[in-house]
Each structure stands twice: as C-alpha cells, then as structure tokens.
Amino acid sequence: MAITADPLNLVICGVGGQGNILLSGIVGGAYLKKGYYVTIGETFGAAQRGGAVFSTVRVSKKREAGPLMPEGHANLILGLEPLETLRLLEKYGNPETVCISNTYPVIPASVSAAKESYPDIEPLKKAVTDMSAAAWFVDATSIALELNAPIAMNIVMVGALLGTGQLSLNVEDIKAELRDNLPPDRLELNFEALSRGIKAVS
Amino acid sequence: MPNIAKLAAGSCYLLQGNEAIARGALEAGVQYSAAYPGTPSTEILTNLAAVAKETGIHAEWSTNEKVAAEAALAATYAGLRAISSMKNAGLNVAMDTLQHINLATLGDQGGAMLVVVADDPQSHASGDEEDTRWVAQMANAPLLEPSSFQEAYEMTKYLFDLSEEFNIFCWLRDYTRLAHSRGRVQVGEYKKATKKPKYDTTKVFTPYIAPPKHAILVEKMAKIRERSEESPFNTYNGPEKPELLIICSGSGEPCSLDAIEELGLGSRVGMLKLGTLWPFPSRLVVSHIEKAKQVLIVEEVDPYVETHAKEAVAEARLADAPEILGKASGHMSYIGENNPDKVIAALCKVFGLEYAARDADYQKRINEVIKPMVASRGLIWCPGCPHRATFLSIGNAIKRDGRSAVVTSDIGCYTMDVFPDGPQVANTLHCMGGGVGEACGFGQLGDLGFDQPVIGICGDSTFFHGSIPALINAAYNKSNMTLILLDNAITAMTGFQPHAGSGRTATQEATPTVDAEALCRTLGCRVEVVDPFDTKATTAKLQELLKDDKGIKVLIVRRKCELLRMRQERKHPYKMWVDTEKCIGDKCGFCYRILRCPGIGYDKTTGKAKIQEALCVGCGLCADLCPSKAIVKEELA
Numbered sequence: 101m102a103i104t105a106d107p108l109n110l111v112i113c114g115v116g117g118q119g120n121i122l123l124s125g126i127v128g129g130a131y132l133k134k135g136y137y138v139t140i141g142e143t144f145g146a147a148q149r150g151g152a153v154f155s156t157v158r159v160s161k162k163r164e165a166g167p168l169m170p171e172g173h174a175n176l177i178l179g180l181e182p183l184e185t186l187r188l189l190e191k192y193g194n195p196e197t198v199c200i201s202n203t204y205p206v207i208p209a210s211v212s213a214a215k216e217s218y219p220d221i222e223p224l225k226k227a228v229t230d231m232s233a234a235a236w237f238v239d240a241t242s243i244a245l246e247l248n249a250p251i252a253m254n255i256v257m258v259g260a261l262l263g264t265g266q267l268s269l270n271v272e273d274i275k276a277e278l279r280d281n282l283p284p285d286r287l288e289l290n291f292e293a294l295s296r297g298i299k300a301v302s
Numbered sequence: 303m304p305n306i307a308k309l310a311a312g313s314c315y316l317l318q319g320n321e322a323i324a325r326g327a328l329e330a331g332v333q334y335s336a337a338y339p340g341t342p343s344t345e346i347l348t349n350l351a352a353v354a355k356e357t358g359i360h361a362e363w364s365t366n367e368k369v370a371a372e373a374a375l376a377a378t379y380a381g382l383r384a385i386s387s388m389k390n391a392g393l394n395v396a397m398d399t400l401q402h403i404n405l406a407t408l409g410d411q412g413g414a415m416l417v418v419v420a421d422d423p424q425s426h427a428s429g430d431e432e433d434t435r436w437v438a439q440m441a442n443a444p445l446l447e448p449s450s451f452q453e454a455y456e457m458t459k460y461l462f463d464l465s466e467e468f469n470i471f472c473w474l475r476d477y478t479r480l481a482h483s484r485g486r487v488q489v490g491e492y493k494k495a496t497k498k499p500k501y502d503t504t505k506v507f508t509p510y511i512a513p514p515k516h517a518i519l520v521e522k523m524a525k526i527r528e529r530s531e532e533s534p535f536n537t538y539n540g541p542e543k544p545e546l547l548i549i550c551s552g553s554g555e556p557c558s559l560d561a562i563e564e565l566g567l568g569s570r571v572g573m574l575k576l577g578t579l580w581p582f583p584s585r586l587v588v589s590h591i592e593k594a595k596q597v598l599i600v601e602e603v604d605p606y607v608e609t610h611a612k613e614a615v616a617e618a619r620l621a622d623a624p625e626i627l628g629k630a631s632g633h634m635s636y637i638g639e640n641n642p643d644k645v646i647a648a649l650c651k652v653f654g655l656e657y658a659a660r661d662a663d664y665q666k667r668i669n670e671v672i673k674p675m676v677a678s679r680g681l682i683w684c685p686g687c688p689h690r691a692t693f694l695s696i697g698n699a700i701k702r703d704g705r706s707a708v709v710t711s712d713i714g715c716y717t718m719d720v721f722p723d724g725p726q727v728a729n730t731l732h733c734m735g736g737g738v739g740e741a742c743g744f745g746q747l748g749d750l751g752f753d754q755p756v757i758g759i760c761g762d763s764t765f766f767h768g769s770i771p772a773l774i775n776a777a778y779n780k781s782n783m784t785l786i787l788l789d790n791a792i793t794a795m796t797g798f799q800p801h802a803g804s805g806r807t808a809t810q811e812a813t814p815t816v817d818a819e820a821l822c823r824t825l826g827c828r829v830e831v832v833d834p835f836d837t838k839a840t841t842a843k844l845q846e847l848l849k850d851d852k853g854i855k856v857l858i859v860r861r862k863c864e865l866l867r868m869r870q871e872r873k874h875p876y877k878m879w880v881d882t883e884k885c886i887g888d889k890c891g892f893c894y895r896i897l898r899c900p901g902i903g904y905d906k907t908t909g910k911a912k913i914q915e916a917l918c919v920g921c922g923l924c925a926d927l928c929p930s931k932a933i934v935k936e937e938l939a
Contacts, residue, residue: 115679125316125484132316132486139556140316140484143426150900151681164450166556167483170564170642172659183677190672194660206917207903208679209723212894216677227671231664241916250916 102268103175103198107165110267113154113188114180115206119254123178124155126258126281130273131159141167150209154188177232178261180240180254181206182224189231199232200260200301201225202253204241236264238300244293252293259297271298303345307353311491319480320345322451322487323418326458327385328357331495332416334377335361336370338767339796340389341427342481343420347387348797351808357494363799363808366734366767367392371399374415378471379507380499381411383462387418387476390432391713391733395768397437404442404470404519405509410502414465416458417443420476423553423602423639427478429713429733431637433604438473438580442519444526445580446535447475449555451485453577457535459490464529468522475579477602479553479639527581536583538590540572546652547594547624548573549587551607553640554600561645565655576607584614591615591624598648599628602640627652680723685901686864686921688790689716692834694897694927696757696786697727699844707755707848708744712737712769714761715795715863716788723898728759735760735768738785742776745783748851755848756783763793763801765818776854777825784847784855785827787818790863798866819858827854834859835923864919874920876935878902878913884932885910893924893933902933 112123121142128138142155158165174192179185179201189199203221210216219227229235240256255278262271271294278290306325309315317325324346327335335354337347351361360377364370367388374384388396400417408415419438422428438445444464448454454476461472509515530536540547548558548571555575562571574590576583591597591611599608608628615623627633633648643659650657658665683690693716700707711719711728712735718724720731730740741758760769765787776783793799800806802816822829830847832840840859847855868874878901887909893902894911901918902911911933925935 116681117684128484129316132314137486138316138484139486141479142482142484150679150684152679163559164485164556166553166560166642167479167485168553168557168560168641170560170646170659183679186672187676187679190668190676193664193668193672195664204916206900207914208677209682209898209900210678210680212898212903213723214891214895218677219675224675227675231667231672245915253916 107160110157113184126277202240255293256297259294263298263301317487322455324349326455330462333382334384367396371396378413378415379409402509415471443473530578530583535577544572550600560642582610605629686919688861695840710740711759738769738772745781789860876920
C-alpha cells in the first residue's frame, strides 16, 4: 500500500552526475499534475560533481513545505548508490522509513586513497534492511549497462520505485513526465529502463 | 529546463527559484540581461538566454559581473528594463558600479534595473558565506528577500515597477535553497516587450556632485520605507498575542513552519515573515514585538534582521520590551544555512522542551551500526578531466625543480585541488583573478631575498574575468612568475557557459574568439602551449619555465573539458581494462591512490586495480601513466 503521510517526504540520493535532479523533477512533476504542493530541494552545481548529493521531494495537499525536511523524517529513501542510501538513512531515517537502493557501488576517492574503507555489500544491505520498515535492492547499474546506457540507471531506479507500490503514482504518470523531460529519441530506451526496474522488484 | 516564455498564464508549474525570477523578469518586460556565471545565480541568465531569440531580448554572458552591471545600466539609460544577476562573490566585483547608480539615477527614458544577488549560506559552492543584504543598504537599493518560489516571481515583477517609479535600481536577494530548489509557481501573462532604446544626449547622469544627489536619494528611501511598512510581502500568522514571536526572512519561513508544526506550538507561536528588508519596516516590526512575550529572529547568515529589529525597538523606546533572541543570544547560529532542526532546537530552548527526531533505540542503532559504515565522499575531478593530469605534472615539476615553488590558484573546477581528496598542490587560493594577482606579488619579492619560484594558476574563463589586469601589472612591474592557464574551452564549473575565448555567445551565435595566447604575447610574456595528457612534456616544459627568471612565462595547458567533449563527440576514445597478470595492486596503487580517478578503483577480491565500468570515460590517461603498463587502452572504432 502506498505511503499516506502528509507532507510526504522523499529523499533521492546518489553521487553527482548520476541523475538525481532529473528523478526529483519527474517524481515531483507527476505529483504537481495531480494538484499537490510539491517542493524539491537539491544540492547541485558543478561543485557537487563526484560528491555526495541528495534531493528532497516534499508533497502535500495542505501547504507548500520547505525544501529541507527535519532530520529523521524521510518516508522513503531512493538511493542511486548504496553508500549514499546509508548516508541519508543515517540522517533522515526512522523506523517507518522504506528504502529502495541500487547496489552498484561508486567508490569515493577517500576509499581509493586507502584513507577509509567501503562497506561490503551484504552487511550494508543488512544494515539498511534492519533500519527500515521495508527495503528493496536492485543492481540498477548492471541493468543499465546491459541496456548499453549506464546513464539510464536512474530511470531503472524510478521503475523500481514504481514497482514497490510505495507511491500513489503509476507507470503512465511517470511516462508522461519522461515525455516532457527527455528528447523523443531517448524515450524508447528509457521506457525499457523503466520496465526493467519495475520487473527487478516484482 | 522549461521554456520560460511558453508557460501558460494562470497555470502552475514546478519552477526552480532562478526560473521563477527569470519568468518574472520576462513578464515585467525585461529587454536586456547580462551576467557572469556563478553558483547559485547562473540559471537566471541561462533561462533568459534560452528564450532570447523568440522573445527578442538581449542576453549575454559578460566578461565579469562589473561589466554585466554596467551593460545593464546602459540599457536602462536607453529606457529599457534590464536585469543583472550574480553570485555573492560576483557582487564584490560589480560593487564599484552599483554603489554609484542610485546617486546618478537611471536616466530619463523610463528604464528600470533589477540586480539579483544569490547568496550561498553554507558555502555549498563559494569560498565564504557572505551576507550581501548589508551591501544593499550601503548602496541605497531597495531590497526584497523571497521566502517562496511564488514570491521570487512576484517580487521580481514588483521590483521592476518600483525601480521605474523611483528611478533607482532595486535588489532581490536570492539564495541557494531558493535558487536551486523547485516549487509551485502560478505564472501570469507574458507579452513581448518592444520598446525602442534611445538616449537624450543633452542629459548627463553621474553621481558627481554627490552630496545634493545623496540628499534626494535619502528622501526617496524614506518614501520607500513607508511602502515597506505597508507591503503585502510582510505577513503575520499566529495568535493575537503570541508567547513567542518569530520574525523571519527568506528560508527562515519554511524552516520555522516545519519546526512549529513538529513541536505542535501553533497556538503559542506567531510568525512575522518579512519580505522587505531595506528600507526596514521598523514600525511594523515594533507593532508585533509589542504584543509578544519573547521574540526569536530566524534568518541566514548574519544578524541583519536581528540588528534592525533591536534598533527599531530601541528607537521606539518600548516600555517592557520583550527579549529579542537570535544569533547574539546563542539561540540561532551565525554559521551555515537554516534548516528545520536549527529552529526546533531554538524553540526547545525557549520553551524548555525535550525533542528527539526519532526514538532513542533507533538512534542508538543508527550510531552503532550505520555511522561506522558511512565513508566520506568528497568532491573530485570527473573521470577524464584534464585538471587531474595537469596537477600531477605541476606537482612533479615542483618536486624536480626542488626549490619549493609557491603556487597561487584560483576559482574553477581546478579549485578542487585544495579539497580534502585533491592533490593539494596549491598554497593559496582566494577569488577570481586572485591567482595571478598573488603570483605577481610573490614574483616581485626577489629583490627582497625571496628565492622560490612562483606559479600562478587560472582557468580560461577566469583569465578573461579578472586575471588580465593582474597580468598587465605583473608585466609592468617586472614580476618574475609563471602563469599556468588551464584552457578547457568553457566555463565548466557552473555548467558549460561559453566565454570570450569560446567563439560563441550565450545565445549560441558565432562570435570572434578572443585569443588568450596572442594577448599574453602582446603583453610581452613568453608563451608555451602543451596538452596536459602529455604529462612528460607538460612537466618538462614547466620545469624549464621555472628556471627562466626573465619576466612573465605563460604555460597554456589546453585540453577540452571531458564533459564538453563527450557532449560534442558522444563517444569514448578507448575501451579500458586492467591486465591483472601485470597489475601489482597495493605494491603500487598509483592509479587509485595517487591519480584518484573515479573511473578506476581497487578490487578487493583480486587485490588489483579495476576499471569502474559505469564511470570510466576511456580517456586513456591511466594506461599512459601506469608504472607496470598493466592498464590497457583499446582504440574504439
């Protein structure tokens, strides 16, 4: 059943360049068309390139919420990178939070330089699962690589988000947003990415 | 990015703060726009430039913010409505012009001018948290600060009218959480503006002679103060006599709303949201303070409203004035941007409440399980970025030179050199053009006994923006220095804006290319050009230039920004893979530890380097540099 909180607080997180901003616009745009107040907060500018980035999408029937939500108040975290899912869960998670995360790591420079270590994926998944009401994991980057378009990973993740049924949005709502936001020659690929994402969690 | 000229009147759109401002400007009849890119202000001009042809307006990326402000002023003198947008640091560049304008007035052709200054609380993409609201006051410019996306749009339109009516430029304070967030905006009607510019040459507009003009300006500001007192941009919500009155501006409103809701304090706390910040609506503020038991000010970054509210209370000589809490009292922080949690903490302090964002057991498990797993992720150059190779060569050349060369760097993607995960080659780094200016100074200390070589660094857009006067000074005053000009063909950091050396304008028209190389030669510099991916040649050439102690040496390091190249060519040059037989893993670690390209990492299972397939752009740099020749680059057809 879809989450019913108002405001509905979504977090979309990942690494600069993974396509957070397109996703937050697509999800937010779909809610706007249904007559909701939608506020999207994000960190961007080239200054975030390769760094940790996240968007908040706040959806309400009552009022326009601010772009930042109080800590511990995410209803749903959509993670485009597993370490980032963990990072945002640390800040915005609560026992009711649901998580949908990509499992394909993007190794930070601090780890490459051997200053810090990247958690192993199984303990990471266990930690996310233990700290959420429900958690789904998708190897979305590998799916996108199979489609020969690593950039479409974010759309695979939106598919996964739809597939979990946690939001009151359907495939047509998202497809309409993709049509509004992407060049026509990219639609077929992205629709395929979307359905692969839906399938990955069903 | 929506087409801001094609939004339907009366409809609601999800607009970024900067898009809302650009749409407001279009509806207000703006015909001239000029800016230099700077986060978080960039998208105002980007959006106007994208519709410049269809709307018939002028939109340009100017060489710097001062030029942009002057160009906009000229259009205003010719009777048009003009906008100039900039980031906080850009304001400092433009200020010489802006400080004069309202003394001189905007002429007699009915023009109007809006300056939008985007502050960056928390320094997401800036060197500091400069709060520019004080500067609006210094320049005698009416200042509004929006709290919502709708307000950003409405205020933009209003300020153009106010500017025309009082014949002075007006000021909109933008800020990161507005500029780069998106929210619902209901737009009005847009009609193409077609006013023909002209100037009456019998008239003179100048701040000279200032004192009588200053007197007129002071009178105008007194009239605008009355508008502030009555402005619908200032609103109150809450009980008639609140236990606590929050006075807020900008992002203070949404953060306070969340905090009040979270703590269930709606019946005890009132909120006065101020949109007009200069002239300050003192009487309005005092009329609300009088009814409250306590007052809390929520704003970012400096105590601007706090200072003015305290002044207003002092002026009003209130008996039993309530205590005004805020930054000075320690309830709010001087540092960083607002968020709901900061206001929650302040309200808890005021009301003696306990608050936890989540239950204690969950928090305990977060601290024990999640926190230790979360590795940091700092900013780093993109895979394929020329700067990675350049800074490697600079570091190597300095080492081989052995005389502790001093490096003064500048603002651009190459700034990431000094960040925690960067190679940290530079020694000083301040502002646009500062790299050359400081190198010039170091390079003049030879007569006083300074014996270290000097390297200044700037990017191509930065060269045009603020480095040329410093380079002229270095030539004129006989500095001994080497300038490394990182020419990646674009203003990369702010999102690929063209510049004077790019050969095209903000509206994508072809234009003559200003040749930085020829310009440096004209100034008498010794100029050399290298490809940074040829690290051997770059290192050797730099070593040679450091030994040359005659005058100004310029090393142009030329290679296109990888993201720009990819946009244009749409394919990777090589397929990369690691030969695990040859790779010696941690015994070397050069590619992942030293080079630190996100496209190559360490594979725990093999103990060897591994290409990160989703990130590698196949530039081939790591293959060229691998000491064991273990990384293979295969040419792609």
